[in-house]
Amino acid sequence: MPAVARTSAAKIIAAARRLVERHGAERLSMQDVAQVVGIQAPSLYKRYADRAALLRDVRLSVSAQVQRTLARAATTGNASDDLRAIARAQHSYALRAPHLYALLFTGVPLAVADHESTAALVLDRMAVHGEPRNALAAARLLVSFVHGFSTMECAGAFHLGGSVEASFDSGLDLLLASTKR
Amino acid sequence: MPAVARTSAAKIIAAARRLVERHGAERLSMQDVAQVVGIQAPSLYKRYADRAALLRDVRLSVSAQVQRTLARAATTGNASDDLRAIARAQHSYALRAPHLYALLFTGVPLAVADHESTAALVLDRMAVHGEPRNALAAARLLVSFVHGFSTMECAGAFHLGGSVEASFDSGLDLLLASTKR
DNA sequence: GTCTATAGCTAGATAGAC
């Protein structure tokens, strides 16, 4: 008779997520995860071959959550408003949980089905908002700005004064206006 | 009679830089640095109190190098061309040495004198290229785009096909055109 | 699936002789 399960895959991932959110992925240890879920570290190896496998599941979990968040933002019924809402939601997520957000751009690229990818979502709206021929470059311009601004803001890289939030808003406005059809 | 110096601060920093460039800052170890410069690890502690102190010097060295590189790019005599050249140089550096580039936005923000900061350089050119009233936000827009695009490109985050380089160029063009006075 | 015990490694950092 096997031992009774004292935890679950979902709880393990949730615990690991919380630890990454607080301390960053580099400092995630199997021992800390085990302690949080209330088991001993070696027991984790019954579910995950190694630390990398656990971290992979955490990344997938974060990726899915972000995708859901941005998809929910893109429901205004207007392509331009959707783009603005997506940008705001991404920026907000990055500031709220920088370590989780960083996970999306760390290590081997996540393989995400196209129909589930935020990239495809932005591209779709951009093809309506602006000239379809230029949609790919325009989408990359917008996403790069949001990503770059968010990570720089998290890193404390804006130190010339002025309102950082105002800069974000005006950058977003200018970008949307200049890509508009 | 004290022992003869077998190395120097410059060589130690250079060695650490090379290791960070190759493997990333997280994996920089005092033992590896010592081996590369040809001394024993404990000897490093005569010059640096701890690993963080050494890494701090590496960051400062990279920061100074990047600043010099971008400042040299901004000498075309024309503000708009300077901005384009800065953007290209930053993008190129980030792709060439992603781990060193990442160092600039990692950990506690680097304290850089304003007159030596790239931020001030871009702001200066932007105030000539575009409307001075909007220069701060426009500078942040431009730098965020370049930074975001570069890090996403390094992370392999552009997977919808098309030419990534063409997207960068057209994004840069659009940005410069739409901020022009 | 849980546990205890432990192997095995790597790293940061200190002590003290020269």
Place this chain on the structure above:
DNA sequence: GTCTATCTAGCTATAGAC
């Protein structure tokens, strides 16, 4: 400033009983 020797700490991962 260099060395050897060593301490301490933390971590990944495995073995094997229950």
